[in-house]
Amino acid sequence: MAAENDVYTLQYFPFSLYSLMVRFALVLGKRLNPENAPKVEIKLVNLHREENYSEQYLTLVNSRGQVPALTSPALPAPMTESYDISKWLCEKQPELVPEQHREEIQTIMDKLYSFHAKALTAGPEEKKHGIPNQAAELLEKKDLTEGHRRALEIKSVFHDLCHDDMFTPENIQDVEDKARSYIEALDRALSEHSQGKLWVFGERPTIVDAHATAMILRLIDVNRQDVLTERVQEYARGVSASEEWDEVTHGRTTLWNVSLGHVADLNPL
Secondary structure, rough: OOOOEEEEEEEOOOHHHHHHHHHHHHHHHHHOOOOOOOOOEEEOHHHHHHHHHHHHHHHHHHHOOOEEEEEEOOOOOEEEHHHHHHHHHHHOOOHHHHHHHHHHHHHHHHHHHOOHHHHHHOOOHHHHHHOOOHHHHHHOOOOOHHHHHHHHHHHHHHHHHHHOOOOOOOHHHHHHHHHHHHHEEEEEHHHHHHHOOOOOOOOOOOHHHHHHHHHHHHHHOOOOOOOOOOOHHHHHHHHHHHHHHHHHOOOOOOOOOOHHOOHHOOOOO
């Protein structure tokens, strides 16, 4: 069970795909067993206002300037990978990985994390021009502290390493192949286990549902149904109508649009 005094903070942006995966995992874990669910507070990191490029965030939370991240005095260091956070949660709440499906769950999760979804979900303009190196632009400011400047330099290098070949035809093809392999594995699991129930493995959700729902709905939102099967689309639409998903998104899509207003004004978050 979680120590009573341990409090964790999820550094979160509500339209970050991997943030949604972790947030949904927390909700599902708490629904499965509130007794061993860690106490996690949600903190907005507003990417629209470059809060992830602040000196505090880059130096104390995540030098790569990404979300999600999990912080707490109970952790030896911030957790800055969504897969690591999910593994940590599954250790605290083993209900998310039922023993009879452990091996299949591991296979599906590994397939999901064998690629980064950005190459699939980016729009035509982003693919054509690339993702701007915002850290490099911020380095042009004259009033930076020495610590902030160094943090932005590290972030800028990471950006270039991560994004330089993201939208090459070769990488896009590789990501699409891996995404289809993931969807095929998910489709097989649904066919074998779901039997018309809401969740992939039947009556109760697992860590697979937390990640699969967010991924599939994002792909639907960006009109990438070409990499999805009808079965997984039907599954995700069913989960999107659930109370559990609404607790995360409050009726919003996985993508921000101007009709939603400023992210800082979202209430509830």
